[in-house]
Amino acid sequence: MAVVELSPSYRTQLKPSQISSLSPRILYHRQFSVQLVPKAARAGIRCSVVQNQVEAPVATPTKQESAKPECYGIFCLTYDLKAEEETKLWKKLITVAVSGAAGMISNHLLFKLAAGEVFGPDQPIALKLLGSERSFQALEGVAMELEDSLYPLLREVSIGIDPYDIFKDAEWALLIGAKPRGPGMERSALLDINGQIFAEQGNALNAVASRNCKVIVVGNPCNTNALICLKNAPNIPAKNFHALTRLDENRAKCQVPDFLNAKIDGRPVIEVIKDRKWLEEEFTEKVQKRGGELIKKWGRSSAASTAVSIVDAIKSLVTPTPEGDWFSSGVYTNGNPYGIAEDLVFSMPCRSKGDGDYELVKDVIFDDHLWNRIKKSEEELLAEKRCVAHLIGEQSKRSAIKEVGPIGTEVVGTPIHVQREPNELGSVGDTHI
Numbered sequence: 001m002a003v004v005e006l007s008p009s010y011r012t013q014l015k016p017s018q019i020s021s022l023s024p025r026i027l028y029h030r031q032f033s034v035q036l037v038p039k040a041a042r043a044g045i046r047c048s049v050v051q052n053q054v055e056a057p058v059a060t061p062t063k064q065e066s067a068k069p070e071c072y073g074i075f076c077l078t079y080d081l082k083a084e085e086e087t088k089l090w091k092k093l094i095t096v097a098v099s100g101a102a103g104m105i106s107n108h109l110l111f112k113l114a115a116g117e118v119f120g121p122d123q124p125i126a127l128k129l130l131g132s133e134r135s136f137q138a139l140e141g142v143a144m145e146l147e148d149s150l151y152p153l154l155r156e157v158s159i160g161i162d163p164y165d166i167f168k169d170a171e172w173a174l175l176i177g178a179k180p181r182g183p184g185m186e187r188s189a190l191l192d193i194n195g196q197i198f199a200e201q202g203n204a205l206n207a208v209a210s211r212n213c214k215v216i217v218v219g220n221p222c223n224t225n226a227l228i229c230l231k232n233a234p235n236i237p238a239k240n241f242h243a244l245t246r247l248d249e250n251r252a253k254c255q256v257p258d259f260l261n262a263k264i265d266g267r268p269v270i271e272v273i274k275d276r277k278w279l280e281e282e283f284t285e286k287v288q289k290r291g292g293e294l295i296k297k298w299g300r301s302s303a304a305s306t307a308v309s310i311v312d313a314i315k316s317l318v319t320p321t322p323e324g325d326w327f328s329s330g331v332y333t334n335g336n337p338y339g340i341a342e343d344l345v346f347s348m349p350c351r352s353k354g355d356g357d358y359e360l361v362k363d364v365i366f367d368d369h370l371w372n373r374i375k376k377s378e379e380e381l382l383a384e385k386r387c388v389a390h391l392i393g394e395q396s397k398r399s400a401i402k403e404v405g406p407i408g409t410e411v412v413g414t415p416i417h418v419q420r421e422p423n424e425l426g427s428v429g430d431t432h433i
């Protein structure tokens with residue numbers, strides 16, 4: 001393989017970290033005889049590799065370009081892919097923002113995103129990573145590991161702690177950054193700590209993200225955090241906001257799928273598994289308590305399986321749902337067919353055409369047992385909503401806006417101002433609801 005020598009003048013344009021990480025990437029791209037164009041681009045520096053040479057770059061920074069946040073290390077380079085047949089077929093670059101990027105879940109997720117496991121092997125990706133002040137060094141570590149992984153599809157990485165920088169033009173925002181619960185805690189107890197984060201990030205998305213940005217809220221309690229987020233982002237359709245409830249679907253499937261609607265060998269589960277008590281009590285409770293049980297064992301909440309469920313949740317939106325199937329996602333209840341209170345984020349059966357959007361499945365069946373549990377979840381979410389009235393209430397930009405639901409229903413956000421009662425969140429369930 002040819003070794004590329006960087007000219008001294010080129011080196012002077014780069015930070016030491018960039019120089020040390022340049023060669024492997026260049027060598028990699030050399031294998032495909034790709035022309036390199038450093039994304040100096042941003043700073044106006046250009047160079048190309050032709051026959052083992054790197055042209056000395058010429059720096060021509062412009063005012064507008066230098067105002068942009070700097071991308072990380074080797075990712076300050078982008079490549080002109082003209083020479084590469086395969087990459088000619090690649091789709092247009094997408095920008096994915098991830099908050100809590102230095103945390104446990106992201107540590108699994110980011111590498112799946114960069115590898116093409118989520119958006120596909122022909123989808124180049126720019127990752128914009130949001131951390132907190134405390135986690136900034138760790139965030140740099142994450143970016144270094146992404147560099148070292150040499151993912152061809154990963155075209156850009158930026159890191160920062162200001163959501164207004166990091167969410168700029170984001171087409172997907174995966175909001176993971178939030179405090180996890182510890183052993184013995186209820187998820188709803190995180191509301192006081194985490195709710196504010198999602199109000200701020202909703203505001204930032206509203207100001208700078210793509211107008212059709214798809215948002216997946218993971219930080220707990222994810223349903224109510226998603227509600228807070230969407231209420232603070234009225235410029236983005238409420239339908240674009242999801243709470244990650246997919247982990248529970250996956251957990252349920254690993255025990256036994258939805259026992260009323262699912263089939264085993266073409267026969268309804270309840271005909272095959274006759275033990276109704278097990279289905280109603282043990283099965284449901286097992287799924288419900290799974291997160292807490294794992295925290296007891298690990299001392300921290302699920303990370304790898306959560307990352308997998310985020311991948312599943314996104315893939316369900318970007319690939320057509322197979323005939324007769326559906327997936328679970330926490331979505332805004334705006335004209336829902338199941339009679340769930342409007343103006344909540346509630347897990348619903350969804351289908352997608354693969355365009356990032358979804359429609360609700362209207363004919364899922366419930367029995368009294370399931371219906372009672374659903375109603376308890378609804379009560380719990382209504383109580384959480386009352387607790388965050390100050391984050392979604394009168395100050396909320398969206399609450400003043402009349403929205404038209406998917407089936408033409410007009411819904412007006414109705415802020416409720418109720419003081420938090422100490423035991424109001426006495427939780428009935430432990431599932432993402």
Ligand SMILES: NC(=O)C1=CN([C@@H]2O[C@H](COP(=O)(O)OP(=O)(O)OC[C@H]3O[C@@H](n4cnc5c(N)ncnc54)[C@H](O)[C@@H]3O)[C@@H](O)[C@H]2O)C=CC1
Nearest residue numbers: 100102103104105131132135177178179180219220247306
């Ligand atoms: N919806 C679901 O199915 C699941 C949700 N979760 C939730 O996901 C969240 C994150 O979990 P982990 O990654 O395990 O936690 P973690 O503690 O490992 O990582 C969280 C990261 O977020 C950062 N952070 C905190 N505030 C931030 C802010 N305002 N902006 C950007 N970053 C910020 C922290 O510095 C930390 O690096 C928790 O709230 C947890 O309860 C966890 C598992 C499943």
Ligand SMILES: O=C([O-])CC(=O)C(=O)O
Nearest residue numbers: 181187220291292301302
């Ligand atoms: O239980 C938690 O706090 C984390 C989580 O949401 C889960 O594992 O389901």
